[in-house]
Amino acid sequence: MRAIAICAMTLVFSATSAFAQSWQPPADNQRCPSKWGAADQRGAANLMNSESVLQAARLIRTGEVIELGHVLSATMPLSAGRRFEIDTKRTTMNPQSNRRGSNEELVIAEIGQVGTQFDGFAHQTIGNSLYNCFKVDEVSSRTGFTKLGIQNVGALVTRGVLIDIAALKGVDMLADNYEITVQDLQQALAKENLTLQAGDAVIIHTGFGKLWEKDNARYSRGNPGIGVAAAEWLARQNPMLVGADTPPVEVNPNPDSQVSLPIHQIMLVVNGIHLLENLKLDELATKRVYAFAFIIEPLKIQGATGSTVAPIAIR
């Protein structure tokens, strides 16, 4: 008995030490076609339906709206290579007698990937392959993607669940590179008296959003968040989207330096679950609003990889 037990332990150990070091994305034939069919472009947004809407609406009891989006400004933190620029045009004065002047502005931005921001499925790949195994070189053009564009998503109305890991740990803010575990998620949900349901908008509070426009350098350098194990557990709960108050939702950099943002692949590419980044969660967390009507209206940009958004919680 003892020898066997030791042997098993050894096996487990070596498996852990070998495989655990680097998550590997599944092969195309292991993940495609998607469970929503070979032509599907909507992934978990398919969980949006009249029932998810009614369930959300039933959570509206006080009429309080809580904004989850940051202001889009030139001084907000931006990932490398992205910009957010506004250029106010000269006022045009119309010649008619009512002296109507007209103002407008030009905006130059990776508008799909700045600020509080919703990731679509054209955003991330495993090699040349996107969600449902659409191929980048077949569906990309200079002016957008012919498949998986963000315009396919539409507004999402569903139950939102705040999982407050900072509160669970009794801190204002998780440590910069803290990897949220499955147990963390489960304990926080238990504390909040909630169970995840298919179609939920799962929102994770790390407290890191406090750095927004306060310490952009630190906010952008790395952040706490879910790792591979927590992401795979979450994906099995079948949420419509997973969001957080950090740039990438997931822990960054990943504790395993051999992989780059693997939760982006697990959610967007493998499971067709949207990510929602840079959320403003302070009010929600302070008020301990854990279940709420969640409403998000991504811009319907033809062929885009994502959309900046201004989602709300209503209770």
Next chain:
Amino acid sequence: MRAIAICAMTLVFSATSAFAQSWQPPADNQRCPSKWGAADQRGAANLMNSESVLQAARLIRTGEVIELGHVLSATMPLSAGRRFEIDTKRTTMNPQSNRRGSNEELVIAEIGQVGTQFDGFAHQTIGNSLYNCFKVDEVSSRTGFTKLGIQNVGALVTRGVLIDIAALKGVDMLADNYEITVQDLQQALAKENLTLQAGDAVIIHTGFGKLWEKDNARYSRGNPGIGVAAAEWLARQNPMLVGADTPPVEVNPNPDSQVSLPIHQIMLVVNGIHLLENLKLDELATKRVYAFAFIIEPLKIQGATGSTVAPIAIR
């Protein structure tokens, strides 16, 4: 002597009747401070509160979500001097073992003033003066407005009311330059068994949206809509916003060629009521959804004059 006097009177009268044809914007001291106070930047959005939200929520009975926003694409109709450009970036392949590729796009657009679009108060002036008499030359900069920016608005959740003038007239689409009258609005509301309330999102269906991407030239050339009288009546009903399935909500060009888009001034500058343009209303009208929960999440762009949006109706 007498003959001369009569002649003079006639001259005066005809002069008067000539001037009467042109609406004139009120002087600053007639419209400022706004009824919401001299510092107010939110105008009718002040009508948004927990009661308006609960009232809207009570209209959600089937859980059906109807999208009111058009897809943002390079082929949509655009007002002169505006653009909507997407440039897909080259795929970046991260060097790590999980072969994560990353896509994103640059968008160059008057993002506040294209597509289905929500007008803020920095957009329009009477001379140098904005809503609540903020002065353009004091609150404008090269990178946005320091007052009245669209980020002040936040999400709006309220009762939406569709006023279907096309249905009232028994046509698919009103004539290109038809001016909607007060009587039209009142008759359509009566037919729909509805009365306007303060804080409503008033949505006017002209049928003109059918031309979107079908006949952009005609869609952009001129359109039916409310005139001065209907706008002033509507403003007295105290709505949160007024929208339509046309570029400017109002009849364009105005039947009085001496004025340029006067309803823009009446709503945005004089009364602080937002406009919502280029709505997609076919589904709402076909399904005869006249009262509904209306939810709009304008982008929180610091200092901007407006926001492209993807609002929804829920019933």
Next chain:
Amino acid sequence: MRAIAICAMTLVFSATSAFAQSWQPPADNQRCPSKWGAADQRGAANLMNSESVLQAARLIRTGEVIELGHVLSATMPLSAGRRFEIDTKRTTMNPQSNRRGSNEELVIAEIGQVGTQFDGFAHQTIGNSLYNCFKVDEVSSRTGFTKLGIQNVGALVTRGVLIDIAALKGVDMLADNYEITVQDLQQALAKENLTLQAGDAVIIHTGFGKLWEKDNARYSRGNPGIGVAAAEWLARQNPMLVGADTPPVEVNPNPDSQVSLPIHQIMLVVNGIHLLENLKLDELATKRVYAFAFIIEPLKIQGATGSTVAPIAIR
């Protein structure tokens, strides 16, 4: 035996004549390394030296400067997918006592590929391979090319030679799809009493530039120019660049529909000879200036594929 051999020869011949219809780009090992060495990024610009400058300077006899560049404006013809946009900024008035106001404009353009325009070697490929067999996927980034960027070129000062094919044919403008032949080039040069020399800037006048901003649709639809035979003959004369008063210098579309702009590959990729497009040649042609000092100052844009330019001829 003999009959068989003849038969084989016939087969070979017919195969040749079939293939001959479509020019095929040479294999990498037939064109690399370039005659200027395996690391070379300058191609025929290597012909620029103090002797070419002095030779050009000796052609300056009257001090007359003739501009060869069109005005860059929003109404100029543009190839599909390109733009040229100017947005004038609001005037900034400095607060000091000298009341200094400042104006500037934002320009959004494929500035390397619009207007009168100079092509660099990162612009065109044969498959994945650029001039001197640099590989696109090794030298490209989201923000420019790490090899072959236009900043490597520098100003070019050399003898310019106008080859006036329109004059040779006695027409104002060659027919829209006329393919200029080797004989055309030779006859025009003979008529002008000139012989090409290594390092010349060869400028071909078709008359098509008369359509610029007069009939943009026709100007952009297709144009006369050199075909494969003339291009290969020209390349053997060892010019520094080849230009014309058309969008692509070469005949477009190519008479052989199986190939797409092959002269772009022959010049830029195979031979490292720059192209100079959309020249304004009316004045030069009218004044019969056939040999002149040619001076071009491409913008030194790091990593760019080309540069808009305003070259001059001086005589």
Next chain:
Amino acid sequence: MRAIAICAMTLVFSATSAFAQSWQPPADNQRCPSKWGAADQRGAANLMNSESVLQAARLIRTGEVIELGHVLSATMPLSAGRRFEIDTKRTTMNPQSNRRGSNEELVIAEIGQVGTQFDGFAHQTIGNSLYNCFKVDEVSSRTGFTKLGIQNVGALVTRGVLIDIAALKGVDMLADNYEITVQDLQQALAKENLTLQAGDAVIIHTGFGKLWEKDNARYSRGNPGIGVAAAEWLARQNPMLVGADTPPVEVNPNPDSQVSLPIHQIMLVVNGIHLLENLKLDELATKRVYAFAFIIEPLKIQGATGSTVAPIAIR
């Protein structure tokens, strides 16, 4: 009588000592119409003619070309509110048999006001008034200036004169806020055995260009250059343009804190003399090339305030 005269003198003196502290721009009627006529838009560029070209050409003796422009890159120093962005487009592979791939890039920049840069007359104002008293509110539009646009300038070919003040002072680089005096200019010219002539391109070497991309913060913070007295003396010499190896050519900030960049007004607005900024002068200075053929080809951007350039010296 005498008492009165003394009194008047006293008044004049105190007036002088008061005014002397701050240069004041001349009134419109003191500077308009320009000496080149009331409709003139070219200012000192009118000095460009066949004689200036021939004089320049005669200075070409060795055929050596020296580049005076910096590379345009995303890492170069930029004035506040300006940008220089390149976005490389995805490679388009044409479907034909010659496998022609096409690359190009989008550039977003204040292309008239970045890098080595040539100032036109729409760039600067005295109040609402430009060179030759064109009024900003009459000649500006959202898409450029209807008068004084940089497209009016054309290539300039003239004698260039390097005035090496750093060499005169025996330093690599003048002190950060050193104001170059009239005496400095005169002594340096004497040392170089040169006298200024009407139409010269006057190039001032401060050594400050050594900081370019080495210490951008310092380069941008302030710099040595000519002050009001030197500028007015220079203007009287009637040059075509004045350039330097600093961002604004002039000393910045001005020793008199009451005025903001007054030399910009003296040159561009009052005298119609172009400025040429951010020159790369190290090679010219090291080789002691003091008189040379100077050639600059500003982009012909309709209605623009300036142009990035890549000028050359030839000797």
